Amino acid sequence: xVFFGVGLLITVxxxxxxxxxxxxxxxxxxxxxxxxxxxxxxxxxxxxxxPLAGYGGDSESRRVVAGxxxxxxxxxxxxxx
Amino acid sequence: MHIPDGFIGPGVSxxxxxxxxxxxxxxxxxxxxxxTDRLVPMAALVAAFVFAAxxxxxxxxxxxxGHLLGGVLAAVLVGPWAGCIVVSLVLIVxxxxxxxxxxxxxxxxxxNMALIGAVGGYVIYRALFRLGGSRASRVPPCAxxxxxxxxxxxxxxxxxxxxxxxxxxxISLGSVFWAMLGANLLIGVGEGLITxxxxxxxxxxxxxxxxxSPTFGGARSEELVS
Numbered sequence: 001x002v003f004f005g006v007g008l009l010i011t012v013x014x015x016x017x018x019x020x021x022x023x024x025x026x027x028x029x030x031x032x033x034x035x036x037x038x039x040x041x042x043x044x045x046x047x048x049x050x051p052l053a054g055y056g057g058d059s060e061s062r063r064v065v066a067g068x069x070x071x072x073x074x075x076x077x078x079x080x081x
Numbered sequence: 082m083h084i085p086d087g088f089i090g091p092g093v094s095x096x097x098x099x100x101x102x103x104x105x106x107x108x109x110x111x112x113x114x115x116x117t118d119r120l121v122p123m124a125a126l127v128a129a130f131v132f133a134a135x136x137x138x139x140x141x142x143x144x145x146x147g148h149l150l151g152g153v154l155a156a157v158l159v160g161p162w163a164g165c166i167v168v169s170l171v172l173i174v175x176x177x178x179x180x181x182x183x184x185x186x187x188x189x190x191x192x193n194m195a196l197i198g199a200v201g202g203y204v205i206y207r208a209l210f211r212l213g214g215s216r217a218s219r220v221p222p223c224a225x226x227x228x229x230x231x232x233x234x235x236x237x238x239x240x241x242x243x244x245x246x247x248x249x250x251x252i253s254l255g256s257v258f259w260a261m262l263g264a265n266l267l268i269g270v271g272e273g274l275i276t277x278x279x280x281x282x283x284x285x286x287x288x289x290x291x292x293x294s295p296t297f298g299g300a301r302s303e304e305l306v307s
Contacts, residue, residue, distance in 0.1 A: 003287045007126045015133035023138040023146035028264035029082050029239065031145040036257055038249045043087035045180040053180035055136060 082150060082235060082265075083175065084190055084242075086183030093246025098188030104196045105169055111162035119299040123290055124159045128167045130279075131155055135171065139271055147268030150235060152198025153206060153228035154276045157220070157293035158283065160301065161203035168195040193238035202231035206293060220284055220294045225277030232269035236261040 026034065033039035047053055089097075116124070131151035138146035151171070156164030169191050175181040182190045206227035210219060240258050283291055289298035 003290070004122055004126060006286075007130070011126070011130045011133050014130070014137065019133070019136045022136060022148075023140045025138065025140060025144055025146040027082060027138060027146055027148065028141070028236065028261065028268055029084065031142075032257060032260040032264060033088070035260060036252050038088065038247070038252055041087045041248045042085040043183070045086060046184055047177075047180040050178075050180060052178050055179055055181070 082190075082194060082232075082239070083172075083182035084186040084193075084239065086185045087248060088183075089186060089189055089242050090246040090248050091185070093242050094185050094189060096188075097192045097242065101169070101188040101191035101196070104165065104191070104200070108162040108165045108169075108200075112160070112166065115160070115300045116163055117299060119290070120159055120163060120292070124163050124167055127151075127155050127158050127164075128170055131167060132171045132174065134275070135175070141264070141267050141271070145264060147264075147271055149272055149275050150194050150198050150232060152194060152235070153202035153224055153231050153272075154279060156199045156203035157206055157224045157227075157276075157280055158291060160292040161200045163292075164199040164203065165195045168199050189239075189242055193235045193242075197238045198231050198235045201234060202227050203293070205230050205234075210293070215295055217284065217288060217294055217296050220288075220291060221277050221281035224280045224293065225273040228276035229266075229269040229273030232272045233262055233265040236265035 025031075030039060033042070045053065131149070131154065134149040134151060136148070138148045141147045150168075152164065152168055155167045158164070159167065172182060172187065172190050172194060176184055176187045176190070206223055209223040209227055213219060237258075240254070240261050243257060244254050280291065284294060284296075288294055288296040291297055292299070292301065
């Protein structure tokens with residue numbers, strides 16, 4: 001029980017706190033797509049209008065959504081365990 | 082590494098979707114006997130951890146970031162097939178709720194990160210682990226090294242899909258290959274380091290919960306590599 005409690009706590013801290021400091025630069029695939037000139041073939045995601053899209057866009061809401069989503073996921077996993 | 086809609090044409094996307102479904106079916110069957118009370122809470126915790134960790138993009142090069150894929154991490158902790166299910170579920174939630182990874186590309190992403198990343202990564206882990214005597218102290222470094230290799234390997238999955246079904250024909254495949262290989266080797270160093278540290282911490286506290294360790298206390302499914 002101690003193990004799962006500590007594991008869950010670490011996960012929540014990563015989701016809610018560390019995620020605020022995540023880099024917003026493109027990942028390797030999007031970077032290579034930009035350099036290779038095929039990034040514009042990406043189509044809009046069907047759910048792009050959802051408030052959750054991209055973990056809440058690029059603004060302040062991104063941090064909030066990322067944090068809440070991470071905590072909710074962690075919380076649901078604790079309910080199952 | 083999440084492929085958006087539009088990069089890969091419908092034919093290859095559908096083929097990948099069928100492959101992903103098939104792989105998921107095999108994973109469900111393989112985990113049927115051994116996903117017991119010991120492993121279910123661990124699988125849930127690993128799913129939450131991988132989901133959270135995938136949100137943390139770390140800088141790799143100027144203008145480029147990377148994040149944990151978590152395939153080898155999940156596979157060493159809960160087994161290759163449960164690990165495949167864990168990573169697939171994370172990808173499904175990301176695509177369906179957070180618009181991260183295209184809906185039509187879901188099969189492609191599951192093939193690259195769950196089938197290649199977790200199951201393929203575990204095959205590499207087993208091979209490395211048995212190479213030098215299967216001692217428990219070798220679990221974290223072997224997991225870290227397998228994790229490092231698994232990231233460029235998953236990237237090669239994308240390159241293959243792009244070669245077969247890329248929607249732009251004027252692009253040099255060679256340049257995409259080398260760029261993906263180089264970038265993901267660097268990201269793999271981060272993946273390997275995180276995997277090494279996390280597996281090391283779990284081995285020190287509860288090595289009986291680590292599926293890929295000789296100290297594991299539960300039943301295992303059929304081994305991938307005997």
